[in-house]
Amino acid sequence: MATPAAASATAPALILPDIASSLAVSTTAATWVVVSFAMATAIGNPLMAALIRRHGLPRVLGAGTILAVLGVFTVACAPNLPLLLAGRAMQALGSTALAAVAMNLAGTVRRMGVITAGFAFWGGIGPLTASLLSAAVSWQLALSASGIALAGVPMVMWHLRRMPDVAVGADRFDARGATLVAIGVSALVLAPRYPRLGIGLGAAAAVVLAWHVRRRPSGFVPRDLLRDRIYLGATSAAAALATAHFGLLYALPLRLRDTTDWTATTIGITQMSALLTGAAASLGLTAASARMGRRPVITVLVGCGLVAPATSLLVPWSPVLVPAAALGAAAAFGGLSTLGVLVSHRAPPPLGAQALGLLHLSYQLGAALGPFLAVVTFAG
Numbered sequence: 001m002a003t004p005a006a007a008s009a010t011a012p013a014l015i016l017p018d019i020a021s022s023l024a025v026s027t028t029a030a031t032w033v034v035v036s037f038a039m040a041t042a043i044g045n046p047l048m049a050a051l052i053r054r055h056g057l058p059r060v061l062g063a064g065t066i067l068a069v070l071g072v073f074t075v076a077c078a079p080n081l082p083l084l085l086a087g088r089a090m091q092a093l094g095s096t097a098l099a100a101v102a103m104n105l106a107g108t109v110r111r112m113g114v115i116t117a118g119f120a121f122w123g124g125i126g127p128l129t130a131s132l133l134s135a136a137v138s139w140q141l142a143l144s145a146s147g148i149a150l151a152g153v154p155m156v157m158w159h160l161r162r163m164p165d166v167a168v169g170a171d172r173f174d175a176r177g178a179t180l181v182a183i184g185v186s187a188l189v190l191a192p193r194y195p196r197l198g199i200g201l202g203a204a205a206a207v208v209l210a211w212h213v214r215r216r217p218s219g220f221v222p223r224d225l226l227r228d229r230i231y232l233g234a235t236s237a238a239a240a241l242a243t244a245h246f247g248l249l250y251a252l253p254l255r256l257r258d259t260t261d262w263t264a265t266t267i268g269i270t271q272m273s274a275l276l277t278g279a280a281a282s283l284g285l286t287a288a289s290a291r292m293g294r295r296p297v298i299t300v301l302v303g304c305g306l307v308a309p310a311t312s313l314l315v316p317w318s319p320v321l322v323p324a325a326a327l328g329a330a331a332a333f334g335g336l337s338t339l340g341v342l343v344s345h346r347a348p349p350p351l352g353a354q355a356l357g358l359l360h361l362s363y364q365l366g367a368a369l370g371p372f373l374a375v376v377t378f379a380g
Contacts, residue, residue: 001152002102003118005095007145010126040089042364044096046357064097120279128268177220235362242366245332251374278329285334305331
């Protein structure tokens with residue numbers, strides 16, 4: 001139930017020009033299909049963590065199911081870009097709710113590892129599968145892969161009915177803090193394309209949020225987390241690694257089309273191989289962290305995350321571009337897992353879910369910025 005959304009997140013990588021052509025917009029404008037999904041996912045991660053704490057798993061699962069159904073239906077029927085973006089946002093929020101419920105039910109490190117591996121697998125096969133579905137049926141169907149997750153909802157709902165409701169329900173939901181975070185995330189994503197609007201809106205949201213955190217230190221953004229330099233460093237690293245990885249995800253097909261005579265299927269298979277190789281490497285790095293210690297592993301991951309995009313910018317040859325994409329994937333997947341364990345151990349027990357939610361927000365912020373920067377850099 002948690003993982004198929006990753007395929008919808010990466011699906012546009014090879015079919016972005018098809019979407020742009022069908023909707024009669026530029027490829028740069030079509031990147032908002034990616035950005036809207038990533039923005040909604042970024043905002044949805046801490047939002048769903050707070051709602052689960054307040055209202056419990058069954059209600060969040062029910063709301064997420066409704067959003068997921070509406071999102072998939074809207075994406076499948078959208079005749080224009082604005083409606084498609086609305087559908088992608090609903091699709092992402094619903095998928096985020098389903099994933100949050102699944103991760104709260106995991107219970108063990110091994111099961112969490114299965115979920116993380118599932119994200120990597122679906123994200124790896126997403127571009128090629130979408131390309132094949134787009135050619136055979138339609139790109140709308142290719143973007144609707146997250147609907148597969150709905151097959152798991154009845155079983156999970158039946159399971160939740162047999163469990164006691166664990167919602168805390170004592171704290172009033174911090175709607176103002178959640179709204180300010182949503183505005184700030186939107187401003188950061190808008191900044192590369194609309195600098196004045198993005199910077200102005202982001203600065204205003206940051207000032208008001210800082211005042212709000214002082215007034216409500218245990219709200220949507222806990223003050224104790226903001227005072228932890230290691231936590232802030234971890235969230236910044238997660239955003240940087242995601243920006244590099246998702247940027248390469250969209251840059252690789254564009255670069256290969258320019259430098260080779262490969263078909264779309266060949267490019268898709270190559271990219272899928274690179275992503276799955278990176279996912280496998282990330283599991284090895286995560287396992288090695290127990291022996292090496294987190295600091296050396298994080299240093300290696302950040303180094304890989306810096307080398308990968310630099311290579312794609314400076315070297316045009318496919319024998320180098322493909323390993324660079326695998327390196328970026330390994331850094332992003334391994335970094336999210338390793339940094340997630342780090343912040344969950346550092347955060348006080350009541351703030352564990354929120355700490356992970358805000359870390360995932362930073363990661364998804366990078367997932368929103370990366371594709372846009374890649375398309376602007378390589379497609380114009």
